[in-house]
Amino acid sequence: MEEPTTETEIKTADVTTTLTPPPPTASPHQELVERLKDYGQEDVFALWEELSPEERHLLVTEIENLDLPRIDRIIRCSLNSQGLPAAAIEAPPESCVSTVEERRKEDKEKWWKMGLKAIYEGKLGVVLLSGGQGTRLGSSDPKGCYNIGLPSGKSLFQIQAERILCVQRLAAQAMSEAGPTRPVAIQWYIMTSPFTHEPTQKFFESHKYFGLEADQVTFFQQGTLPCITKDGKFIMETPFSLAKAPDGNGGVYAALKYSGLLEDMASRGIKYVDCYGVDNVLVRVADPTFLGYFIDKGAASAAKVVRKAYPQEKVGVFVRRGKGGPLTVVEYTELDESMASETNQQTGRLKFCWSNVCLHMFTLDFLNQVANGLEKDSIYHVAEKKIPSINGSIEGVKLEQFIFDCFPYAPSTALFEVLREEEFAPVxxxxxxxxxxxESAKLLxxxxxxxxxIAAGGFLTHSVPLYATGVEVSPLCSYAGENLEAICRGRTFHAPCEISL
Incomplete structure (x- = not known):
């Protein structure tokens, strides 16, 4: 008797055809293992045999959703860039900085009017960087939900929303001199992270968007990247999931690109974008003066800066890299003690004195260039951190981009000095x-x-030392101290209290 065969013979007339069954189709798991081998990451599936069907599905889905060529490029470029000598650092030229002391009253008035006109015409969009939780503050909520203890009890989100409402009103009033006006709506784009997205949306919904229209507030998520070992291997947080971390506040550029919001801005006629971080309670959102200055300078990017308080203050500062190179930001660790203490003989101030405080303005055209340029270069900052893993907390690496990584791409950058006691109170x-x-932010x-x-003619009484208290002016009353005479002149307020409409 003949041995059985897996082939089938079919005889037709004098022709014999042998049919061979197709090879079995590889499972998604096997296909992914082969793909991961190309990048040296096949250990992701090391515990496959121990996983339940549900866990296997979760792992396969997560790996399928990774852009492996992009992530591999980011890892290789970023790790290989470490330890390379940086270009020599120069101080920014005086000509690129508008200082408080040299700013004339007529310039400020001109810029204020220019900014309000652009806002009225719908040319300004606002981007809020709000991906962080209040972990260091003892809260798991998004940081923007935090109440710092002001008399009003308002959250950071509410304070910023009310500043937008105030600017909208000021823009409409400024244009009313030329005839009837229409309502002004500044589009507010709020970048969250996977950890803050849903609670941020719910917070806004439960507070009815703090008086803003729901359709002028857009939420979008920054990306995440796998955490890696120092030799570039993915770290597993569980046997069926990667350890991941947000890609830094510089992830805003890619997030705006991939969410389609750069196109959304263009379709709305937005030309300029104000971009800032959530944790500054004194931030002047959509500042008309800064916007007018930016338009007047014709720059591609701009940043508000504050003067370093002392040479060794741990803040990033604006510099030029290379002879006559573009402006960029370096961290304080890149300035040795002698360089940090060096002074400008003409002005008497520190040569490297302009601190970056994450208050930026960009043209929309420049943001489009940055979104493509940063993605192409794919060089991220390497932050060595403790990473949760299946083997406990281990030494690993998070890859991040920073908001200031865009500045080397700018054909021109303008710096605008502000006083920290007026515009910078970080939480x-x-x-x-x-x-x-x-507490320190509240007192500021x-x-x-x-x-x-007091400048508006009001008086204060207080039952505790005045340096430890004061009054809070609602953003709905005044944006930057203007228009308070009618409310305050001749009146006495008992601190602490809120002055509101």
């Missing part, structure tokens, strides 16, 4: 820390607003 660390706490707000009220 980063829990009360009890030595700096940047809710109360002291600034107290000065506004």
């Amino acid at each position: 980063k660390n829990a009360n009890g820390s030595s700096f940047d706490t809710p 707000v109360l002291r600034l607003h107290t000065r506004w009220v």
Whole structure:
């Protein structure tokens, strides 16, 4: 008797045809293993045999959704760039900085009017970087939900929303002199992370968008990247999931691109984009003066800067890399002690004195260039961190881009000095820390607003030392201390309190 065969013979007339069954189709898991081998990441499936069907499905889905060529390029370029010598650092030229001391009243008035006109014409969009949680503040909520303890009890989100409402009103009033006006709506694009997206949306919905129209607020998510070992291997957080981290606040450029929001801005007629971080309670959102200055300078990008308080202050500063190179930001660790202390003989101030505080303005055309340029170069900052893994917390690497990574691409960048006591009150660390706490930020707000009220003819009484208290002026009353005389002149306010409409 003949041995059985897997082939089938079919005889037709004098022709014999042998049919061979097709080879079995590879499973998605096997196909992915082969793809991962090309990038040296096949260990992702090392515990495959121990996974349940549900866990296998989760792992396969996660790996299928990765852009492996892009991620591999980012890892290789970023790790290989470490340790390369940086170009020599030069101080920014004086001509690129508008300082507080040299700013004339007529310039400020001109810029204010130019900015309000552009806002009225719908040419300004606002991007908020809000991907972080309030972990260091002792909260798992999005940082923008945090209440720093002002008399009003308002969250950071509410304060910023009300500043937008105030600017909208000011823009409509400024244009009313030329005839009837229409309502003004500034588009607010809020970048979240996978950890803050849903709670941020719910917070806005539950507070009815703080008086803004729902259709002028758009939420979008920044990307994440796998955490890696120092030799570039993916770290597994569980046997069926990668350890991942947000790609830094510089991820805003790719996020705007891939979410289609750059096209959305263009379709709305937006020409200029104000971009800032959520944790500055004194931020002047959609600042008409800064916008007017930016338009007047004709620059592609701009940044508000504050003067370093002392040479060793741990802040990033604007510099030029290379002889006559573009402006960029370096971290304080890149300035040795002698360089940090060096002074300009003509002005007497520190040569490297302009601190970056994440208050930026860009043209939409430039943002499009950045979104494509940064993606092409794919060089990320390497941050060595403790990473949660299946083997416990291990030493690993997070890859991030920073908001200031765009500046080397700019054909021109203008710097605009502001006073930190007026526009920079960061909320980063829990009360009890030595700096940047809710308490320190609250006092900066109360002291600034107290000065506004006194300048407008108001008076204060207080039951605690005045340096430890003050008044809060609602953003709905005044954007930057203007138009307070009718509310404050001749009136006495007992601190602490909120002055509102």
